[in-house]
Amino acid sequence: MKNIHKHFGGVIALRGVDFTVGDNEVIGLIGDNGAGKSTLQKVLSGLYPPTKGEIYIRGKKIHPRNYSVKKAHKLGIETVFQEKALGEKQALWRNVFLGRQPVGKLGFLDVDKAKSETDRIMKEFLGFTGAGISPESMVSTLSGGERQGVAIGRAMYFEADLIILDEPTNALSVKEIGKVLDFIREIKNRGKSCVYISHTIAHIYEVSDRFVILDKGRVVDRRDKGELSEEELIDELTHHAAQSESGVNE
């Protein structure tokens, strides 16, 4: 993505962001609240059209007006939102296939196929074995980490090349966070890419190859993991946050 701008009325959320994701890499997108992370994520996933800027996917220019969630899915880009990923009152198999249901004649669902494929996703991609979870389990009976897993498994099953995760570890217990980080490693193991958006540096540092730091709608730094330690990354983020705070006061 080149020179992405996004305005909401008079509010400017992104001011000229360049952002590239390579093959098989995990990018940590970091920034304080209000830095523009979630706006950038929504532009990436096709939810918001950018006000200005260019989008290239595998070298091919995509007109922003033709870019949508459906188009992103077709091009192999999937977003996992923590709160919005799954319908709580529905069975897992319905969640996995929502929008892409296996149907027979007249649009009737192939329920057996949806259930058996869901079972396969859970065992092969996510390592859920037994433990009281089945394709017919309601999402409301799953833990936060398991829910993230199902959403990530769904993205992997549909051959997403790039999976965007927005704050996937928010409000999770330590054990659950470990699971989610394992799921992210699994994305990389399978040769896919991931954009991991968060302001929890410790988790991002553990699994990312590269970091992109956003502040006030601009990219203020890009670093490879080898270049700096977790402490240095935190220092840098604190530094930018402090600067933007004093900027607000000016």
Added chain:
Amino acid sequence: MNLLDKAKTYNMQLGLTFIALLILVLFMVTAPGTFLKPRIYISFLSTTPFIGIAGLGLTLVLVSGEIDLSFTAVMAFAGFVFAATMGFTGSIILGILAGLAAGSVVGMLNGLLVTLIGIPSIVVTLGMQFLIRGATNIIAAGRATTLTEIAGTPLYNLLVGEINGIIPAQAIWFLVLAIAIWLLLFRHRFGDHILFSGDNPETAKMMGVSVTKTKILVFVVFGLLGAFAGILDSFRLRTWWPTMGEGYLMTTMAAVFVGGTSMFGGEGTIYGTFLGAFLIGSLEAGIVAAGLSGFWTRFIYGILIIIAVTVHTLLRRRS
């Protein structure tokens, strides 16, 4: 299936079936003269399907996260359009088609106002209920239309005739529609979209489902079902009355909620609505036959609704 899910799914349905049987036994004990003979059951089969068919549509709308209070007026409106078109063209089939079209147009209007303008459905459909009922009465000048000529026609027998001289055809229509709506909601792609639109519209949008289109279609389906119930009722009475459907709003809602469908969208039960319709539909006759005055009907409706909804809510929370 996980044991907890199984318990949740079947507990509600078993519980409701148990309540229904209990009430039946209660009636049999208190009024054996009425409830041990088939006549009363045939009478239930004749009158309950109108609440029931409307209840099926209301269930879909509730699952999608909306509500529709306009269906009683839609029944009257569609019944009128049916009667008028038939009177005008002399064709029963054209009358039925025109009636169904009228219902679906009202449904679409409801859906458009709710989704595109963003007015809460309870307000839109409350307004629509007055508007449609009022318009129908203005056009009909408040007069009933007699339809005696339809008695005995093949379509009459098909819609409201008696099978083997015993079972009212409308009961079979209710059963067939209940199965069809179950298939639509739980085994069809459209039903999947209804479930998610009501459960979490953000999820639905993220997965490329058009919540707007889904909800508009749901209102159209309810418009069609309401219209069908109105036409069926006109057939049964062989008259179109301007007051048609007026008593059905509260009883239909009661049937659906007693059945176990949630107010909050994303979940619902067709089996529950089916049973709920018969429970609510039989209560009044049962209470009167048991020797209590008609005043008791509402009181007992109230008890039943509050107990049933409390039990459903507790069951849901526990899982």
